Amino acid sequence: MDATTEKLCHFTQRLRYADLPPIAVVAAKARILSTLAVALAAYGMPPVQIVRKLAQPVASGPASSIFGSLTTTTPDMAAFVNSAMVRCLDMSDSYVMQAVSHPADAFPAVLAVAQAEGASGKDLLLATAIIYEIQCRFVEVVPYNHHGWDQTPVVALGAALGCGRLLGLNDDQLRNAVGLAVVPNIALNQTRTGTLSMWKGMAGPQGARAGVFAAYLAREGMTAPDGVFEGRYGFWNQLMNGEKYELPIPHAFAGHTFAVQQTMIKLFPTRFNCQVPVMAAQKLREKIDVREIESLKIESIRKAFARWADSPEVWKPQTRETADHSLPCTVSMALIDGTITPSMMQNERFKDDDVIELMERCTIDLPDEFDNLAPAIRCCRLTAKSKNGEIVTIEERRSTEDDVADPGWNQSVDKFSGLASHLLAGGGAEKLIATVKTLDQQKSFTELFETTRIQLENFKG
Numbered sequence: 001m002d003a004t005t006e007k008l009c010h011f012t013q014r015l016r017y018a019d020l021p022p023i024a025v026v027a028a029k030a031r032i033l034s035t036l037a038v039a040l041a042a043y044g045m046p047p048v049q050i051v052r053k054l055a056q057p058v059a060s061g062p063a064s065s066i067f068g069s070l071t072t073t074t075p076d077m078a079a080f081v082n083s084a085m086v087r088c089l090d091m092s093d094s095y096v097m098q099a100v101s102h103p104a105d106a107f108p109a110v111l112a113v114a115q116a117e118g119a120s121g122k123d124l125l126l127a128t129a130i131i132y133e134i135q136c137r138f139v140e141v142v143p144y145n146h147h148g149w150d151q152t153p154v155v156a157l158g159a160a161l162g163c164g165r166l167l168g169l170n171d172d173q174l175r176n177a178v179g180l181a182v183v184p185n186i187a188l189n190q191t192r193t194g195t196l197s198m199w200k201g202m203a204g205p206q207g208a209r210a211g212v213f214a215a216y217l218a219r220e221g222m223t224a225p226d227g228v229f230e231g232r233y234g235f236w237n238q239l240m241n242g243e244k245y246e247l248p249i250p251h252a253f254a255g256h257t258f259a260v261q262q263t264m265i266k267l268f269p270t271r272f273n274c275q276v277p278v279m280a281a282q283k284l285r286e287k288i289d290v291r292e293i294e295s296l297k298i299e300s301i302r303k304a305f306a307r308w309a310d311s312p313e314v315w316k317p318q319t320r321e322t323a324d325h326s327l328p329c330t331v332s333m334a335l336i337d338g339t340i341t342p343s344m345m346q347n348e349r350f351k352d353d354d355v356i357e358l359m360e361r362c363t364i365d366l367p368d369e370f371d372n373l374a375p376a377i378r379c380c381r382l383t384a385k386s387k388n389g390e391i392v393t394i395e396e397r398r399s400t401e402d403d404v405a406d407p408g409w410n411q412s413v414d415k416f417s418g419l420a421s422h423l424l425a426g427g428g429a430e431k432l433i434a435t436v437k438t439l440d441q442q443k444s445f446t447e448l449f450e451t452t453r454i455q456l457e458n459f460k461g
Contacts, residue, residue, distance in 0.1 A: 001226070002175075002226055002227050002228050002229055002230050002231065002234070003229075003230060004228070004229035004230060004247060005175055005178050005179070005226075005228050005229060006175075007247060007249050008134060008157070008161060008178060008247070008249065009161070009171060009174045009175055009178065011130075011133070011134075011249045011250070012130055012134075012161045012162075012164065012165050012174060013165070013171065013174065015126065015129065015130060015133075015253065016126070017122045017123075017125065017126045019253040020125070020126070020129055020258065021258075023261065023407055024129065024258045024260055024261050025125060025440060026407040026409055027258070027260050027261040027407040027408060028125050028128045028129060028132075028260045029125070029409065029436050029437060029439055030265065030407055030408035030409040030411070030412040031093050031104060031107075031128070031132075031260060031263065031265065031408065031412070032107065032128065032436055032439065033409075033412040033413065033415075033416055033433065033436045034092065034093055034104070034265050034266075034408070034411075034412040034415055034416070035086050035092055035093075035104040035107050036067070036416065036420070036432065036436070036452065037412070037415050037416035037418075037419045037420045038085075038086055038088075038089045038091045038092050038415075038419065039067050039068075039082060039085035039086045039108075039452075040067060040068060040085070040419070040420040040423050040424075040452060040454065041089060041091075041342055041419040041420050041423070042084075042085045042086075042087075042088040042089050042342075043067070043068045043085060043423070043454050045085075045088045045089075045346075046198065047084055047088055047198040047201055047202060048081070048084050048085050048088055050198075051080060051081050051084045051202070051205075052066065052069070052071075052081055054077070054081075055071060055073040055077045055078065055080075055081050056073060056077075057071055057072055057073060058072060058073055058074055061074070062074065062075050062113075062116035062117070062216075063075070063078075063116055064078035064079070064111075064112035064113070064115045064116045065078060065115060065445075065449040066078055066081050066082060067081075067082050067085055067449070067452045068085075068423075068452055068453065068454035069453075069454065070449055070450070070452070070453055075112040075113055075115075075116045075212050075216070076112070076209045076210075076212040076213045076216070077209070078108065078112040078115075079108045079109040079111075079112040079113075079159070079205070079208040079209050079211075079212045080108075080205050080206070080208060080209035081108075081205075082108035082111070082112070083105050083106075083107075083108040083109070083204060083205035083208040083209070084201065084202060084205045085108075086104055086105060086107065086108060086204075086205075087102065087105055087201040087202070087204050087205055088201045089269045089342050089345075090201065090266075090269050090270060090271060090321075090324045091266045091268070091269040091270075091342070091419075092104040092105070092266065093263040093264060093265045093266060094263060094264055094266060094272035095135075095136045095139060095259065095262060095263045095264070096139070096272045096273065096304075096375055097136075097139050097140040097141075097375045098139060098140060098141055098142060098143040098146075098375070099138075099139040099142055099143055099144050099145040099146070099151070099154075100139060100145055100151060100272065101135045101136055101138070101139040101151065101154065101263075102151070102155075102204055103131060103132045103135045103136055103158065103259070103260075103263060105151075105155045105204030105205060105207060105208055106131040106135065106155050106158045106159040106162060106204075106207065106208050106211060107128060107131065108205075108208055109131070109159035109162065109163055109208040109209070109211045109212045110124060110127035110128060110130075110131055110159065110162040110163055110166060111124060111445070112212060113127075113163040113166045113167065113212060113215065114127065114166055114445065115444075115445045115449070117166060117167060118444065119166050120442065120443055120444075121438075121439040121440050121441060121442035121443070121445075122440050123166060124166075124439065124445075125439060125440060126165070127162040127163070127165055127166050128162070128260060129258055129259075129260050130158070130161055130162045130165055131158040131159060131161070131162035132158075132258065132259040132260040132263070133249070133250075133258060133259045133260070134157060134158040134161050134162075134249075135154050135155065135157070135158040135259075136259035136262065136263070137247050137248050137249050137259065138154050138157070138158075138247060139151075139154065140247075140248055141245050141246070141247060141248060142240070142245045142247075144239055144240065145189055146303075147239055147240060147241070148188065148189045148190075149186065149187065149188065149189055149239050150187035150188060150189045150190075150191045150192065150203050151187070151203060151204060151207065152185050152186075152187035152203045152204065152206050152207040152210070153181070153182045153185045153186055153187065153207065153235075154207065155203075155204045155206075155207025155208055155211065156181035156182060156185045156206075156207040156208075156210040156211045156214065157178065157181050157182050157207075157211070158207075158211065159181065159207060159208050159210070159211020159212060159214075159215075160177040160178060160180070160181035160210075160211040160212075160214040160215050160218075161174065161177065161178065161211075162211070163177075163211055163212050163214075163215035163216075164177045164215045164218065166215075167215055167216070167219050169215065169218055169219060173218040173219060174218070175224070175226075176217075176218040176222060176223050176224040177211075177214045177215045177217075177218035177224070178214075178224070178228055179224025179225045179226065179228050180213075180214035180217050180218060180222060180224040181207075181210055181211050181214035181215075182228050182235065183224065183225050183228060184210070185206070185207060185210045186238075186239065187203055187206070191203050192325070193307075194311065194313055195313045195318060195319060195322055196313075196319055196321035196322045196325060197319070197321065198321070200321045201321065230244065257404060261403075261404050261407065262400060262403055262404055263403065264398070264403045265408045265411055265412060265415070267279075267415075268330075268334075268339065268340045268341075269324055269340060269341070269342050269345050270324040270325075270330045270340060271324055271325045273300070273301065273304035273305065273327075273378065274324070274325070274326075274327060274330040274331075275378075275398075276300075276378045276379065276380045276396050276397070276398050277298065277300055277327060277330060277331050277334075277380040277382075277396075278330055278331065278334040278339075278340060279380075279396045279398075280331075280380040280381070280382050280394050280395065280396035281330075281331045281332075281334035281335045281382065282334055282338060282339070283394045283396065284335060284382045284384060284392065284394040285334070285335050285338055287392045287394065288384050288386060288390075288392045289386070290335050290336055290358070292386045292387050292388070293335075293358065293361060293384050293385070293386060293387075294361065294385050294386060294387045295361050295362075295363070295384070295385045296331075296335075296358070296361055296362045296363070296382065296383070296384050296385075297362075297363050297364075297365060297381075297382070297383040297384075298327060298328060298331055298362055298363070298364050298365070298380070298381075298382055299364075299365045299366070299367055299370065299379075299380065299381040299382075299383075300327060300364070300366060300370060300379065300380045300381075301366065301370050301371055301374045301378065301379065302366035302367075302368075302370070302371040303371060303374055303375070304374070305327050305364065305366060306366055308325065308326070308327075309327070309364050309366065313326075314326045314327070314328065314329070315328060315329075315359060315360075316356060316359075317329050317350050317351070318351075320345045320346070320348065320350070323345065323348075323350035324345060326350075327364060328359045328362040328364065329350050329355065329359060331362070331382065332355050332358040332359045332362065333349060333350060333355055335358065336354055336355060336358060337349070342419070373397075375400075376399060376400055377397055377398070377399045377400075378397065378398050378399075379395065379396070379397050380395070380396050381393065381394070381395040381396075382394045382395075409437075413433055416429065416432075416433060417429065423454050423455065424451065424452075424453070424454070424455060425453070425455050428451055428453070428455075431447075431451045432448070432451035432452065435447050435448050435451055436448070
């Protein structure tokens with residue numbers, strides 16, 4: 001028997017909605033609203049248009065809706081398309097410890113199954129807490145990215161367990177769902193190396209789709225390989241060179257801080273580790289005339305940037321997927337323009353001469369002091385030397401305690417208003433925000449999906 005699988009399944013079966021403290025429920029609602037904001041704002045992006053074409057309407061059987069268009073399709077395809085919308089802007093919430101997690105990637109999976117199976121809002125909030133806890137606790141200790149593997153199987157794992165709980169799977173079925181989600185979906189981290197392609201934003205959605213499919217297969221009686229993690233050719237031996245990891249899954253819930261409270265709700269459409277550098281750039285911009293910068297030293301976390309720092313693609317990005325992962329590019333854009341927005345990325349602001357010229361004056365240093373503080377504290381120091389010899393230094397830090405301190409509801413409301421309110425019919429934004437705020441009182445998801453309907457005449461994405 002695979003002990004890791006047993007631990008994950010035991011947690012999934014034991015957690016109850018009543019175990020979630022009120023602050024965790026608010027945090028879950030905030031992250032759902034943030035997720036819907038970035039999904040709707042990405043409605044017209046090319047990768048989303050591609051996958052939406054593949055989602056054929058269904059007339060019978062379990063069905064779920066696609067954000068914006070409200071097309072009903074199979075739950076696994078709805079999860080894939082909606083998760084693609086969530087990921088494309090690279091602006092959903094994140095949790096980065098020993099590896100990277102974008103736990104909202106799995107939210108469309110549990111939403112699809114919840115809708116298809118007639119679950120309630122409380123059921124969905126519970127499933128959301130489960131998918132966050134599974135994915136975030138996994139990346140807290142397992143450095144699979146550093147071994148060359150991507151996040152798809154971890155998203156699939158979280159999605160399968162969250163969906164399995166919604167489907168009421170028994171213990172054996174839930175174990176099978178884990179095997180059916182993880183074993184067939186190991187993914188290479190080549191996805192995030194060199195010039196990044198559209199698939200960078202599809203790796204998580206592939207996991208969401210796979211998790212839904214695995215849960216339904218398990219419900220119908222499909223069996224899966226055992227030893228998913230601890231077997232001879234399991235995750236630990238094949239992917240982690242035989243190193244075994246004890247996942248910090250909680251056994252008791254009183255006083256527990258849930259993972260859904262701990263993720264960072266992104267402010268900018270950049271990778272997680274570029275968020276604090278962009279904040280630092282905004283502060284530096286207030287202290288110096290950007291046009292007068294002769295040189296700019298960027299100091300940040302080695303674990304986050306070492307393998308990209310010398311890549312030519314990082315210093316002259318040709319795709320938005322590469323630009324939003326580039327430390328010098330995101331810092332330069334924020335210094336010049338004061339922020340980074342989805343429209344800037346869509347319009348390829350990163351290719352403009354002034355951005356490239358400022359990047360050419362940048363150097364990167366990855367000091368031990370910052371690496372020793374990470375991942376609990378994310379740091380960036382910017383030191384600008386002006387043409388007249390003046391030196392200005394700004395340092396920005398953000399901790400996991402900062403992420404937990406605010407459940408994020410007001411931040412998510414502001415984020416939704418800025419990204420998506422103009423896409424909906426009159427009053428639509430207010431209705432959707434109110435629906436999410438009262439999600440624990442909702443008996444179905446008809447109103448939630450209906451309020452996501454995109455008014456195409458308002459859409460300029």
